[in-house]
Amino acid sequence: MRSRGAVGGRQLLGLRVRQGLHTGRGTVVASWESRRARKAGSISTTLTLPFSTCGGRIRSLLIAMGLAMGYLAVLAPTVSSEARRQRSVRAVGPMIIAEGSAGRLMRGDYEPIDIFMVVYHELWESSLRKMIEGLAGVVDVQVLYSDADRSARRFQRQVKRPCVGPRYMTVDSPWIRDYGPLQATDHGEPLWLDYGYALDRTADDAVPAQLARDHGALLSYEEAPLDGGAVISNGHGLCVITDRSLAETELKGSLAQRRFAANLGCRGMAVIPALPAETTGHSDVFGQFLSSRTLAFSEMSGPDGELLELAVEIIRDTAAALRQRLDVVRVPMVATDDVFYSYVNGTRAGDRFLIPSYAAVDAELQSQAYAILGQAMPGVQLIPIEADEMVTLGGAIHCITLGLKLPGGGRCETLRDSVRRGWMVGERPRAVAGGPQQVRVGIDELAL
Numbered sequence: 001m002r003s004r005g006a007v008g009g010r011q012l013l014g015l016r017v018r019q020g021l022h023t024g025r026g027t028v029v030a031s032w033e034s035r036r037a038r039k040a041g042s043i044s045t046t047l048t049l050p051f052s053t054c055g056g057r058i059r060s061l062l063i064a065m066g067l068a069m070g071y072l073a074v075l076a077p078t079v080s081s082e083a084r085r086q087r088s089v090r091a092v093g094p095m096i097i098a099e100g101s102a103g104r105l106m107r108g109d110y111e112p113i114d115i116f117m118v119v120y121h122e123l124w125e126s127s128l129r130k131m132i133e134g135l136a137g138v139v140d141v142q143v144l145y146s147d148a149d150r151s152a153r154r155f156q157r158q159v160k161r162p163c164v165g166p167r168y169m170t171v172d173s174p175w176i177r178d179y180g181p182l183q184a185t186d187h188g189e190p191l192w193l194d195y196g197y198a199l200d201r202t203a204d205d206a207v208p209a210q211l212a213r214d215h216g217a218l219l220s221y222e223e224a225p226l227d228g229g230a231v232i233s234n235g236h237g238l239c240v241i242t243d244r245s246l247a248e249t250e251l252k253g254s255l256a257q258r259r260f261a262a263n264l265g266c267r268g269m270a271v272i273p274a275l276p277a278e279t280t281g282h283s284d285v286f287g288q289f290l291s292s293r294t295l296a297f298s299e300m301s302g303p304d305g306e307l308l309e310l311a312v313e314i315i316r317d318t319a320a321a322l323r324q325r326l327d328v329v330r331v332p333m334v335a336t337d338d339v340f341y342s343y344v345n346g347t348r349a350g351d352r353f354l355i356p357s358y359a360a361v362d363a364e365l366q367s368q369a370y371a372i373l374g375q376a377m378p379g380v381q382l383i384p385i386e387a388d389e390m391v392t393l394g395g396a397i398h399c400i401t402l403g404l405k406l407p408g409g410g411r412c413e414t415l416r417d418s419v420r421r422g423w424m425v426g427e428r429p430r431a432v433a434g435g436p437q438q439v440r441v442g443i444d445e446l447a448l
Helices: 054-074 080-090 121-133 150-158 207-215 244-247 254-264 302-322 364-375 412-420
Strands: 011-023 025-035 042-049 094-098 104-106 115-118 142-146 162-166 182-185 189-196 216-224 231-233 239-243 268-272 285-287 296-299 327-332 334-337 339-341 347-349 352-357 381-386 399-404 435-440
Touching: 054 435, 094 302, 104 231, 104 254, 104 327, 115 121, 115 381, 121 142, 121 150, 121 352, 142 150, 182 435, 189 207, 207 216, 216 254, 231 285, 244 268, 254 268, 296 302, 296 364, 302 327, 327 334, 327 364, 347 399, 352 364, 364 381
Parallel strands: 115 142, 142 162, 189 216, 239 268, 296 327, 352 381
Antiparallel strands: 011 025, 025 042, 094 268, 104 182, 115 399, 182 189, 216 435, 231 239, 285 296, 334 339, 347 352
16 A cells, blocks of 8 residues: 555565466566555565576575565665566566456546545645646636644635635645546446545545535445555556555455456556656556557666566557557656656546656756657646655655546535535445445535
8 A cells, every 4th residue: 555654664574485377487586565654554565586497496486585684774766677577577578458347447547527626735735825826717626624723724725716626624634636436438337436445544435425415426435445546547447556566455356356357347457667666656647548549658777677568568568468559758867775766647527737846856867858748738738836845755746636527527516515514424334245335425415
């Protein structure tokens, strides 16, 4: 699960060594897990070395153990051997081809939205204000306030304007992209998907049900834990997830993973390598589909750059398996320790694109990233939003915002209804045996 908002270093949980077969050859796999503070999930990193003889098996085992212990000693985030491991994984086809998902498609970020949502946080008040100003007249905006303290009341007065509505709702964090509903269409109709979120953030986990009640949406409860930023989609069945995020679903076996992809609305799911030092393991840090045929994907130098190149190959292979054309636009990204300054982690709303702006990044590189994305989205206005505060906590613009497609379309009356008939946090229903539970909750049920 996502490590956003966590502080402090890694806590080592142990080392295990196992043996297995891989594409007809033996492997020694040394892996270890690290857990970030305040999060329920774990991050696994694996190093694979091939062997072909008994003596080679012993030597490889000793080498793998030695290298793993070296990792533990220095907590090194990346080495070229990680890229070699991922290439060996690619030999068996790191993609999931789903079955039975013809009627369901996960929505793409570029597709039209009816309402733009963001959670108020005093750390980035100026950024929120600029977002609201930039989207004026383009889309309805709803700001979620977890409490009515003085700074929140002041901000609410400052941004008061037509089609910008407040919503008081208890939340644990501002990362609404991750706990808000994922979205799909089922035979053309909007369908919201509610996956499990962090065990220590129960208020966040209840948000999808509350929003579904507000807007009369059809909500499907899913068993697996999954953060919204973990998966990106082109809206036509091509999806991308990292190996770390897929592992955190705890789904074992190809059948369970194919069902998982199908429920999301993914006909083909590219499983790409997570970058070892990047704490979230989410694909929205590295990529965003700008259209059904265009993917903006980050590029870097060094070992992380090798893994990103491998990721692009895997995504291209998955698109080819679906017989879909795919153009990839590479956008520069830099990192300092575990802070990744991504420019594709922005949010599209109509003909506007809220793009991160970083004071910590060289101005020339930032201008280059803006020029690349602007050329890739003709007719779309880029609106730079300061993101230095949020990126140090593990996310940027895409992570703190959420665009929703509503059953009845967007309108200011929807905002007024949700404010007037809002409800308090309730218990999250359990999924029924034999498949996800779908519940339509309408506005008429909300009278208190």
